[in-house]
Amino acid sequence: AQTVTQSQPEMSVQEAETVTLSCTYDTSESDYYLFWYKQPPSRQMILVIRQEAYKQQNATENRFSVNFQKAAKSFSLKISDSQLGDAAMYFCAYRRVSSGGSNYKLTFGKGTLLTVNP
Amino acid sequence: EAGVAQSPRYKIIEKRQSVAFWCNPISGHATLYWYQQILGQGPKLLIQFQNNGVVDDSQLPKDRFSAERLKGVDSTLKIQPAKLEDSAVYLCASSFNRGIGYTFGSGTRLTVV
Numbered sequence: 001a002q003t004v005t006q007s008q009p010e011m012s013v014q015e016a017e018t019v020t021l022s023c024t025y026d027t028s029e030s031d032y033y034l035f036w037y038k039q040p041p042s043r044q045m046i047l048v049i050r051q052e053a054y055k056q057q058n059a060t061e062n063r064f065s066v067n068f069q070k071a072a073k074s075f076s077l078k079i080s081d082s083q084l085g086d087a088a089m090y091f092c093a094y095r096r097v098s099s100g101g102s103n104y105k106l107t108f109g110k111g112t113l114l115t116v117n118p
Numbered sequence: 119e120a121g122v123a124q125s126p127r128y129k130i131i132e133k134r135q136s137v138a139f140w141c142n143p144i145s146g147h148a149t150l151y152w153y154q155q156i157l158g159q160g161p162k163l164l165i166q167f168q169n170n171g172v173v174d175d176s177q178l179p180k181d182r183f184s185a186e187r188l189k190g191v192d193s194t195l196k197i198q199p200a201k202l203e204d205s206a207v208y209l210c211a212s213s214f215n216r217g218i219g220y221t222f223g224s225g226t227r228l229t230v231v
Contacts, residue, residue, distance in 0.1 A: 042224055043224050044121075044224045091160050091161075104149060105151065105163040105166055110158070111158075
């Protein structure tokens with residue numbers, strides 16, 4: 001079974017600074033998707049960034065970028081120029097590429113609570 | 119487009135009572151998921167529907183939890199009887215068939231006392 005581990009329960013960063021959130025995962029599959037989701041107090045999961053495992057290039061979305069190390073099974077999220085609105089729980093998630101199957105579930109880590117200090 | 123609608127937003131019940139949650143997914147999304155998120159943990163899949171058929175319910179405590187998705191649109195999740203450990207946020211999400219674009223609702227926070 002696939003597992004996702006986030007080893008940092010809490011992180012803090014000063015506004016305008018850069019912070020990196022860590023995530024490791026375990027899988028025997030060669031092709032899969034990895035995600036970072038943000039969950040503010042409103043509880044709705046919001047997609048931050050997505051990475052396809054077959055792509056060597058790291059995904060970027062504005063101030064958000066990932067460092068995807070497939071061999072090490074590591075998928076960290078870097079937030080540049082942190083803003084007060086970035087404060088939230090961040091979850092790393094995994095999904096297999098279901099070729100022939102139909103199970104498209106996301107497997108989540110336990111999350112990292114990010115605090116942004118003004 | 120409208121988001122995934124869930125109700126109620128909050129619910130407090132006593133143990134051994136029953137409770138039901140409702141979810142209305144994005145129009146056209148064939149796949150619907152119910153996740154349980156216990157405080158301090160990531161969401162865990164309870165059940166996945168493809169149209170109105172169950173794809174995965176391996177993590178659903180079937181002695182007390184049940185779910186249905188009539189006509190392949192709305193879904194309800196029921197707990198009967200509730201236990202203290204069922205206190206959690208119940209999130210509903212939907213996606214196109216094999217899509218990797220998931221839309222989540224705002225969840226229902228259940229407190230069992």
